[in-house]
Amino acid sequence: MPVDPKLRSLNIDVPAQPEVLVKLSLLLADDEVDLPTLGRLVESDMALAAAVMKAVNSSLYGLKGRVQSVQQAVMYLGTREVAAVTFEFGLRAVFPAVPELEPVWQRASVRGLLMGRIGQALSVDPWGAHSAGLFEECGKAVLYKHAPEVYQPMLASSANDMELVEREYEAFGVSHDSLGASLCESWGLGQAAVASVRHHVRVNALRQLPAQAPRRAICALSALANALMTDPDSLEEVAQHVAPQAMLDQTLVLRGARKVQQQIEDATARG
Incomplete structure (x- = not known):
């Protein structure tokens, strides 16, 4: 998908999708993904294979035994x-x-895992949710790459993302939420994930889901993950606000979020 012409006029480059992700996207487009083929794709890139092995053996995934191969x-x-x-x-x-x-x-790692697993618990597009979580802040990396000497102090000194997007727009004419959404589009992510990335700053600050977003439930998962990562005591209040807007049952939302939170806490404790 082409990058928004407005971004081109600002001379801010949105990086192209790496070749391995192009191949993976084609593989994921098949309703019946062949796991051995997926394993061979990962094994074809030594750095990627190492990253997958490092991730699967980290405390976040909570596996009891050490995984020895990509296929495993x-x-x-x-x-x-x-x-x-x-x-x-x-x-x-x-x-x-x-x-x-x-x-x-x-x-990104933690947020993606939280959103994907809560989505799975609630039958809300787990891959769309996981990818939205991974890409939520990627626009910050775009701006850092574009102008590190300007953006680094801005990133370090902003009290929160609402303040940061205002300063970004003043300095660059665009903010990281819009840039992140454009990168998602150019890399072929689904529209629900794109919308979640585009609106996450306001969703997390105001707990108001955008009326025009497809699959508003993914935006709701962003708010839940943000609560778990920044202020777990606010989880119930956040669920009260966002679940009805996403046409989700508040009780099931809380149950699913707390279950996933406990899973990750247990896995981290086992270390």
């Missing part, structure tokens, strides 16, 4: 979570490997 990782994690690790690897690969962006990638 695919079988243990399944298509969605292996695909998510691959997309995360692809994101990291096209941006500078700098300490300033490391918190962005760390939050």
Whole structure:
């Protein structure tokens, strides 16, 4: 999908999708994804294979035994979570490997996992939810790559994302939420994930889902994940606000979110 012409006029480059992600996207388009083929695709790139192995053996995934091969990782994690690790690897690969962006990638891993698993618990497009979580802050990396000397102090000193987007727009004429959505589009993510990335700042700050967004439930999952990551005590209040807007049952939403939270906490504790 072409990048928004307005961004071209601002001379801000949205990185192209890496070749391995193009191949993965074609593979995921098949309703019956062949797991051995997925494993071979991952194995074809040594750096990607290492990233998948590192992820599957991390505390976040909470597996009891150490996984020894990519094919094992695919079988243990399944298509969605292996695909998510691959997309995360692809994101990291096209941006500078700098300490300033490391918190962005760390939050992306956790947020994607939370959104994907809550989506799975609620039967809300788990892959769309997981990818939306991974890409939510990627526009920050776009702006950092575009103008690191300007953006680094802005990123470090902004109190929250609402303040940050205002400063971004003043400095660049565009904010990271819009840039992130454009990158999602150019990399072929679904429209529900694109909408969640585009609106996440206002959703998380105001708990108001955009009326025009497809699959508003994914935006709701963004708000739930944000609550779990920043203020777990606010989870029930957030669910009260967003569940009705997304036509979701509040009780089921809370149950699903807390179950996933407990899973990840238990996995991290086992370390």
